[in-house]
Amino acid sequence: MSLDFKFAPDDFGGFFRDETFRETFTYTNSNPRRFPFPFDRDDYMYSVNMEPHTPGRKGTAFEHTFDVDEHYVAEMIDRAKVLAEDPLRCQSLPHMTLAGWDTLELIMETKARDYPQWFSLTKDGNRWHWVNRPLGIEQSFTFLDESTLPYPPFEYIMRQTQGDWTLQDDRDGTLWMDAGIATSQADWSVDFDVGMNFMEWHAPVPLAHEKGVFDRALKFLLKLQHGSPVRRFNWTMTVNPLLDTAPETYPKWGPMKASITPENLGQKQHLRVELQSLYRLPRSNAIAFDIRCYLCSFEQIVTVPKWARRLHRVVRDLPPELATYKGFIRNRPAMVEWLSKYDDGAPTSPGWWPDD
Amino acid sequence: MKVELTPIDAPSIKSRPVYAALEPRPGKLHVIVADDAGADAVTEMLGKANDRSEILAGAHVMYCPGPTGTDGTAKLEALGAAQFFRAPTIPALLPRLVRVLADTHMGTQFYLAGTESLIGQAEREIMATGFPFASIQKEQRGSTLRRVQCVHCKGITENVATDPFKCSHCGLNLFVRDHYSRRMAAFQGVNIDAEDPGLVPESVVRFK
Numbered sequence: 001m002s003l004d005f006k007f008a009p010d011d012f013g014g015f016f017r018d019e020t021f022r023e024t025f026t027y028t029n030s031n032p033r034r035f036p037f038p039f040d041r042d043d044y045m046y047s048v049n050m051e052p053h054t055p056g057r058k059g060t061a062f063e064h065t066f067d068v069d070e071h072y073v074a075e076m077i078d079r080a081k082v083l084a085e086d087p088l089r090c091q092s093l094p095h096m097t098l099a100g101w102d103t104l105e106l107i108m109e110t111k112a113r114d115y116p117q118w119f120s121l122t123k124d125g126n127r128w129h130w131v132n133r134p135l136g137i138e139q140s141f142t143f144l145d146e147s148t149l150p151y152p153p154f155e156y157i158m159r160q161t162q163g164d165w166t167l168q169d170d171r172d173g174t175l176w177m178d179a180g181i182a183t184s185q186a187d188w189s190v191d192f193d194v195g196m197n198f199m200e201w202h203a204p205v206p207l208a209h210e211k212g213v214f215d216r217a218l219k220f221l222l223k224l225q226h227g228s229p230v231r232r233f234n235w236t237m238t239v240n241p242l243l244d245t246a247p248e249t250y251p252k253w254g255p256m257k258a259s260i261t262p263e264n265l266g267q268k269q270h271l272r273v274e275l276q277s278l279y280r281l282p283r284s285n286a287i288a289f290d291i292r293c294y295l296c297s298f299e300q301i302v303t304v305p306k307w308a309r310r311l312h313r314v315v316r317d318l319p320p321e322l323a324t325y326k327g328f329i330r331n332r333p334a335m336v337e338w339l340s341k342y343d344d345g346a347p348t349s350p351g352w353w354p355d356d
Numbered sequence: 357m358k359v360e361l362t363p364i365d366a367p368s369i370k371s372r373p374v375y376a377a378l379e380p381r382p383g384k385l386h387v388i389v390a391d392d393a394g395a396d397a398v399t400e401m402l403g404k405a406n407d408r409s410e411i412l413a414g415a416h417v418m419y420c421p422g423p424t425g426t427d428g429t430a431k432l433e434a435l436g437a438a439q440f441f442r443a444p445t446i447p448a449l450l451p452r453l454v455r456v457l458a459d460t461h462m463g464t465q466f467y468l469a470g471t472e473s474l475i476g477q478a479e480r481e482i483m484a485t486g487f488p489f490a491s492i493q494k495e496q497r498g499s500t501l502r503r504v505q506c507v508h509c510k511g512i513t514e515n516v517a518t519d520p521f522k523c524s525h526c527g528l529n530l531f532v533r534d535h536y537s538r539r540m541a542a543f544q545g546v547n548i549d550a551e552d553p554g555l556v557p558e559s560v561v562r563f564k
Contacts, residue, residue, distance in 0.1 A: 172489070189507055189544070194539065195538065196539075200536070247507045247508075247544075248507055250550050
């Protein structure tokens with residue numbers, strides 16, 4: 001399996017964008033209103049903020065369990081490039097193979113159900129046949145037999161799935177991040193964190209430990225049931241539509257943060273949203289954690305007046321520790337200045353949806 | 357079992373490893389790995405034992421001096437353990453530990469004492485064999501110099517005293533993040549002047 005196929009923008013009615021997340025940065029959203037804006041009020045503080053991951057409004061990122069959007073093909077090409085440069089971005093400790101199969105099954109079954117025009121899965125006992133039309137992949141294999149796939153099951157399906165994922169082994173009353181892939185992460189290292197438990201990998205996050213957020217989140221997650229996934233938001237800021245903001249390559253992308261000017265801010269500064277969803281897996285009893293990254297430029301966000309007002313207030317009032325941890329303290333004054341032009345002080349309605 | 361954890365210094369974040377004093381525990385084999393002032397932790401542990409001679413009869417002690425020259429070899433050798441080995445450095449000690457682990461059965465007690473670097477690397481070898489976490493006791497003593505992995509070039513710099521410091525491999529200026537990986541047995545070092553090359557705060561001695 002490789003992704004060196006010719007990308008034809010006309011395929012699939014031109015649905016999938018031919019775009020880049022590096023060098024030329026041609027990424028953009030055809031419809032910004034589809035963006036999962038993460039703030040349901042005018043201020044922000046850490047909370048557990050979990051809710052059932054059930055299908056939501058049509059035409060939004062919440063319509064299906066796994067949102068396959070116009071960026072799918074371009075993101076998979078970007079992922080293949082990152083993995084070629086640094087294979088340590090995808091790791092699975094030896095006891096996690098079964099959890100990898102569980103994840104592969106979850107994704108294949110769900111996508112074949114929700115997007116029959118793009119994906120299909122047929123089964124004859126353990127003989128499975130998978131078709132991924134957007135990526136030009138057709139694969140016959142034996143479920144639970146690693147020798148029948150070109151990659152281990154976790155990596156195989158991850159090369160066809162948007163979002164960074166981690167697989168948590170559930171033992172000794174905590175969760176252990178014993179497998180993971182990260183090519184669109186907000187500055188954390190799979191290579192460093194794999195094998196850590198829940199408290200260890202969250203260690204660098206400020207304020208939240210003291211608020212008991214992680215104790216409550218862990219208690220909640222240990223009770224997660226198969227078939228009842230949950231979701232929450234996280235967010236940060238990224239200069240340029242850069243999917244891969246790994247600590248490994250920070251010396252390469254860090255300097256871009258210093259390139260912001262009042263003139264280019266609207267176009268270069270992106271709100272980076274993680275739509276995180278969690279699934280209990282049936283055979284391994286592990287928990288799959290999907291960290292799906294969405295990027296939207298400030299210029300596009302302010303086309304929705306409610307979001308423009310709210311983003312201004314959230315960025316302006318965020319505690320400095322959080323702005324530092326999220327890595328945008330240096331550009332905050334410029335961001336607040338730029339956004340203030342789009343905030344007339346009018347009240348905003350509760351919830352994150354745009355006002356129609 | 358609830359153990360009282362004693363931080364080596366006030367940990368600035370939740371995941372800093374914390375260590376309790378070694379306690380004698382019943383077992384057929386006692387694998388004791390120490391460096392630096394960890395020798396004192398071992399003798400104090402034995403001082404608390406009712407069956408001191410029984411433990412020593414089933415003990416394999418491996419020791420190396422600390423990064424600042426502290427050498428407790430004589431103290432440990434004098435204990436009269438069934439087996440005693442003195443290595444010049446941690447890398448010279450680990451192959452012996454790996455060989456011992458190959459013949460070790462469940463029910464063995466592990467005692468690790470000394471620098472975080474020694475504790476982390478020995479623990480990593482033990483856990484790789486599948487021994488339960490609970491059979492490994494750890495007590496930090498002596499030097500707090502850190503073993504740090506550069507997240508960029510992946511090179512490990514041993515005995516880091518200052519923050520920030522220069523990666524001994526790629527030369528980038530790194531700050532020592534309070535983020536510890538047991539799998540790497542190392543703290544994480546992250547480039548401090550990526551956004552403004554050359555703007556490096558003055559180094560301060562944080563680890564001794």
